[in-house]
Amino acid sequence: MAFLHAQEADNKKLIKDILKQIQLKEVNNASRILNEFKIKDEEEGLLKTLFLNEINYLKNGSYPQDYTSFLDKEGEEASSFIRSYILLTKSKFIESQSSDKDSLIFSLKIDAYEQAEASEVKYLKSYVLNDVLSYLFKSEQLDHFYTYYLSQYEHQVQSDYERAYFYYYETCFKIRNNDFSDASKIYKGLKLLKNDEKNLKGEFFQTIGAIKEYFFNELDSARFYYGKALNIFKTQDSYYSRSRMLGIYNNLGIVKFRSENNQLALRDFNEAKNLALELNRKRNLVDIYDWLYQVHKKNDHKDSTIYYLDKKYNLEKELDRTQQSISITELQTKYQTEKKEKENLLLKQDLLITDNRKNLAYGATAVLILTVISVVFVLKNTRKKKQLAEQQHLLKSREIENLLKDQELQQIDALIAGQEKERQRIANELHDNLGGDLATLKLHFHHLQEKSKRTKEEEKLFEKTGDLLEEAYQKTRQMAHAKNSGVIAKMGLLPAVKKMAGKISLANKIKVEVHDSGLSRRLENSLEITIFRMLQELITNCIKHAKAELIVIYLTEHEESLNIMVEDNGVGFDIKKVNKQEGMGLYSIERRAELIGGTMTVESHKNKGTTVILDIPL
Structure with missing residues (x-):
């Protein structure tokens, strides 16, 4: 079925418009256009289902259960356009479920781009590349791919909002790598956006705020742009908009805390905390609990300080248990528990020292705790010195072992070099000497064949002999190439x-x-x-x-x-x-x-x- 080529013009335009609205996160617009979409065949029905699930995720933050099985089944015999969208949707689904599958997610997105190229639908290529760049920007470990796919995206840009996205990704990538030469381009992109592209404007405002805060330390300007972004997302009612608000409230809390406006910082961090609980964003909650702990500690709110410190470490332990194997979880839990106990001990020590002015008994307890800690540190230092002496002894043994390994590696390298040299010598002998002799023999034989007069039987014998000479010549050439190329001669x-x-x-x-x-x-x-x-x-x-x-x-x-x-x-x-x-x-x-x-x-x-x-x- 030649999808998108046999359809009527109205459906082509609707598909393009739906993709645009999904990309801009304009949920209501996407839903309205999807209602106008009239199904004409099975692939269009599947595409409408995929669009609907994507819109529902932006609204509610969830995909259907067992979605990967559905996507794998439906993508088996679909067109390039459908396969591209299915692969991209699968990558988004896995991304929403797990944060530690970078290679799989990125691989699916690249496969989606290859299918989009095969479909020859330019706006689909632009849509997929936009998602690839968004993922690369979030995953700093894949920075080396960023420049290549950014240049690919620039070639696909057709509309103003796509050009705005290009300026956005280009500026963010350069600034992250301490290149501020084109920082103004993000404002150039902002000017290209239309009034109905509100969510993208909100993303621009939030990013400008982050640049002002983290790279230029302009806290008042950062607060201004965060506020503009917040006003946009407050008018929306979707999982996507609430996710954005969570990040903005957290950003505002940090700015106000750094500006020593602790009461306003607490208000923003509490707003972020409530949204994180509502959206079940536990990773964000860990950071928010840590900021609440720091603000309360600075305000000398003892109970709240201990409360949020406990909340942070308990949640970290819970997340560790769900993401790691049992053995690693036990080690992590032990480490986190010890770390928490030490920090609580030091915190309580500070509190006890402060209360010493009111209660001498608390002061005596604090002194006792300090004495115990000092004794523990002395014992630990003694053990460390003993371990250091043992390690130095082991180090000498390892140096000898490593020296032997180095010699062994040199021997292996020499052996490989010798093998290559021998292959090259045999190949040259076959090609230059035996091959040359056979080529000369062929010439003499053909000359003799042309000049002599023969009977029919002699003619057949000449032909057979000529074929054998040609076969011997070709085999010699093949052997020469094989010896010269080693294990990958035929394959590449x-x-x-x-x-x-x-x-x-x-x-x-x-x-x-x-x-x-x-x-x-x-x-x-x-x-x-x-x-x-x-x-x-x-x-x-x-x-x-x-x-x-x-x-x-x-x-x-x-x-x-x-x-x-x-x-x-x-x-x-x-x-x-x-x-x-x-x-x-x-x-x-x-x-x-x-x-x-x-x-x-x-x-x-x-x-x-x-x-x-x-x-x-x-």
Whole structure:
């Protein structure tokens, strides 16, 4: 079914208008236009259902139960347009349910963009790219993709509101990276917005307020723009508008607290708290409880200070239990409990010292507590000195082990270099010597064939001999190329990586995904081999050390470079604590990257996985 090509003009316009209103978060306008949408076939019926669920999410903050199963089933045989919208909707659904699935969410959004490109519907491409940029802006770990998709979005811009969005994303990205050269462009985008595009105006005002507060420390201006945004969202009645109000009240509370207007700050933080409870936004509640704790502590409200400190840590523990495995949860709970007890102890100590002026008994208790704490600190310092001596002894042993590892790595590198050199020598011998001899033999044979007179039987023998010579010549050429190219001669880099990923996924309790963009040509053979070996080493490191369940490889070719990102959801590590000897695998990969003029960046955090980024010039 040629969707969107066989439809009448009125439905085409309605679909475009509905997408615009959903993007602008104008819920009432989207609902009104959707009511005018008349279903003509099954795909239009499915599209109307998807639109309705998206509008209901903006209104109420929830999708239907088991929505992913429905989306997977419906997207199997749909057109490119429908598949694109389904993939994007699935990414939004997962994003609304979980905050720790960056690679899956981003992968779905990129797949949605590829389907939008296949549909050749320009306003759909713009719609999907807008969502991609919005997600990249929220997820700072994916900053390296931002510039590429921003330039793609600029090519799709047609309307004023899309141009305004472009200025918005461009300005925010640059300012986040401390580039203030085009900061005024966000005001230029604001001027492009029409009166009925209120929610987008509200987003602009809130963002300008944040820029004024965090980057220029202009608190009065920040408060002014937050107020303008709040007045817009107060006129709406939807989950989206209340979510925005939650953020604005929190921003206003911070500004007023920094301006030492604590009573007004408490009022705004309480408004934010009520909205967070209403919307079940527990992550936001943790931050709000922390701010309420700080304000009450500054006002010397002892009971409220302890109350909000307890609320904060209890909620943090609850969230940890729901997001981590049982073993990690136990460690986190123990750590958070100890941290809470220490802070409560110190807080109560402060309170007891303050009350000492009124009650000498409280003062004596405080002195006793301080004495106990001092004794504990002395004991801890003694233990630390003992541990330090043991660690120094272990360090010497590790230095010897690492030296042996370094020597072993050098031997491996030398072995690989020797293998490549031998392959090259055999390939040259086959191509230059034997291949040259066969080519000369062919010429002589063809000359003899043309000059001599033969019987029919002799003619058949000549033809057969010529075929055998040609076959021998081609086999020699193939052997030369195979020896020269190593393990990926016939496949090329991308197929070889995908084949490796498939084998690892079958053989281990770990899934390896490969996503490529723009990699449409073969690279120089030695470069492909080097890149393939680096990827093998990275995947081996993940399997050995990361304890990951998912590894995602992104291969993105730009005009003059190849960007490779390998991301896992494993245990991660502290980069600052890993020296060159301990991180031999990563160090060897970095050396190989440098040899071909590339760079390597490693991003890792405890229990949040690891991301390795390679930029290779082509």
